Amino acid sequence: MTPGAATLRIADPDRRPRQLGPRVITAVVLASIAGLIGLIGPEARHLTDLSTRPALELHFSQLVTTVAGVIGIAAGLCLIRRWPWLLLAGVLAGLPAAVVRIWPTLLHETSWPDRYAADQVGLIDTLTASGTMGGSLLIAGILGAAQHLARSGARAPAAAVVSAMIGAELFSRILFGRPAPVPGPPPPDGAVALLTALGLIGAVLAVLAVTTGRLSEPAEYPMDRRMLKLGLYASPLPLLPKLISAFFPAGPKSMTEVGVAATITLVATIAVGVAAGIGVLGIAILVTAASLASSAPLVAAYYAMTMAATPILPIAATGLVLGIAAATVRRRLFSGAVVCLTLATATVLAHELAGGSVRALLTAAERLPAGLIMILVIVAVILAAGAVAPLLADRGALPLALGPLFTGLALAGQELMYFSGMNSSGSTVLGFLYGPQPIVLAGVLMGLAGFLLLHRGIVEQRRAG
Numbered sequence: 001m002t003p004g005a006a007t008l009r010i011a012d013p014d015r016r017p018r019q020l021g022p023r024v025i026t027a028v029v030l031a032s033i034a035g036l037i038g039l040i041g042p043e044a045r046h047l048t049d050l051s052t053r054p055a056l057e058l059h060f061s062q063l064v065t066t067v068a069g070v071i072g073i074a075a076g077l078c079l080i081r082r083w084p085w086l087l088l089a090g091v092l093a094g095l096p097a098a099v100v101r102i103w104p105t106l107l108h109e110t111s112w113p114d115r116y117a118a119d120q121v122g123l124i125d126t127l128t129a130s131g132t133m134g135g136s137l138l139i140a141g142i143l144g145a146a147q148h149l150a151r152s153g154a155r156a157p158a159a160a161v162v163s164a165m166i167g168a169e170l171f172s173r174i175l176f177g178r179p180a181p182v183p184g185p186p187p188p189d190g191a192v193a194l195l196t197a198l199g200l201i202g203a204v205l206a207v208l209a210v211t212t213g214r215l216s217e218p219a220e221y222p223m224d225r226r227m228l229k230l231g232l233y234a235s236p237l238p239l240l241p242k243l244i245s246a247f248f249p250a251g252p253k254s255m256t257e258v259g260v261a262a263t264i265t266l267v268a269t270i271a272v273g274v275a276a277g278i279g280v281l282g283i284a285i286l287v288t289a290a291s292l293a294s295s296a297p298l299v300a301a302y303y304a305m306t307m308a309a310t311p312i313l314p315i316a317a318t319g320l321v322l323g324i325a326a327a328t329v330r331r332r333l334f335s336g337a338v339v340c341l342t343l344a345t346a347t348v349l350a351h352e353l354a355g356g357s358v359r360a361l362l363t364a365a366e367r368l369p370a371g372l373i374m375i376l377v378i379v380a381v382i383l384a385a386g387a388v389a390p391l392l393a394d395r396g397a398l399p400l401a402l403g404p405l406f407t408g409l410a411l412a413g414q415e416l417m418y419f420s421g422m423n424s425s426g427s428t429v430l431g432f433l434y435g436p437q438p439i440v441l442a443g444v445l446m447g448l449a450g451f452l453l454l455h456r457g458i459v460e461q462r463r464a465g
Helices: 003-010 022-048 060-078 080-102 118-151 155-175 190-211 224-234 239-245 255-276 278-293 295-307 313-326 332-354 358-363 370-394 398-422 439-464
Strands: none
Touching: 022 080, 022 118, 022 155, 022 190, 060 080, 060 118, 060 224, 060 239, 060 398, 080 118, 080 190, 118 155, 118 190, 118 370, 118 398, 155 313, 155 370, 155 398, 224 255, 224 398, 239 255, 239 398, 255 278, 255 398, 278 295, 278 332, 278 370, 278 398, 278 439, 295 332, 295 370, 295 439, 313 332, 313 370, 332 370, 332 439, 370 398, 370 439
8 A cells, every 4th residue: 555545544534433432421421410400400390290299270380381391302302313412402491590599699589489579480480491391301312312322232321321310300309308498698509500510511522422423323213203203292291280270260179170180191191102012101100100109208218317317418319329320230120129029018017007197107207217218219219210221222112101101100190199198197298399198009109110120020031031
């Protein structure tokens, strides 16, 4: 070969730069998930909160916020293969709300958004809607990245990414729980600032990798377009409870309204799930059951640790790290089943010992191993989601199942959980984080998740053998 030919070969513009490996992609996406906690977490719960009671009356601002989340879901599904850009769009959409939370005195002299001047209502509503849309875009981007990793053969990193995403939602509830009010203007929120910076860095690095050719766009599979259509059909599901409320008189919700809203939302979600496949629907039910079951044991642990002045954030962070690590093991389905069934058994026993309600259980708070309960609950929820993530990615259904289907099932489930709480004599609304739910129902839901994980593990083992 002549020297000139060698020079031309070196300067060949068609030579592709070195591609990012699964570990680097996972690190970038985990940084973006930190943004989901600090940047979007408080606002995204308006769309997918699994345990707090929705507002008793329908307001225009709530409808706008929900519509913004629905638009974010639909846009995210349409652009799922361009997940780095979704991460950046989600971070940028939530940035204004994060800035106000970092420096609350930009709007007023008390904690935002609990109190604000009358002329700031429109601005607060805009920030909330923007944050909700950003949360939906970020979640879509994270699920797109997880599906890309799983299809590339990196199944354990994909499971870790999904576990971290579900864990971020749980962790944000604890991180942003309402503290006791203090006089004077609140200080800058350093935790939100740090998490916001991490989320922004992760999103920017992902986009830079795409623009420099170090991260190629995922290939499109035959089933992807069908799952996209089903996802678009399912994306308006969060609007159903709000729209149904418009046909009932204003004021506190009646049992009839709760039942109608839950039933219609549940039937519509199941219909889309059946069209996607019984396996996809079953996995979505599994993840939702574990998430809904987490509320009652978590509130008991949270309350007990508060009364004992035990630091909560380090324990919650420990559960988050352990859950993500457990999702990467080879036998993740069986591990998740063991944790969920163990926790379900303990929850049912606590029901029998404490009289069957959250109120009664909290009377024995000083006898609870609160830290252990919180860690086990967090591990169970995020391990259940991470264990099934590669299976959904194989079907091209990860964004659909843990996006619109999960949201629809969660909204219907929380209505039914509230209904059961209203009919439970010992249940009561306990603070900002968690709503009224009987303990035994949490145990049944966690047991359902455990049995579904066990069944899925046996099926996959027989298929592999």
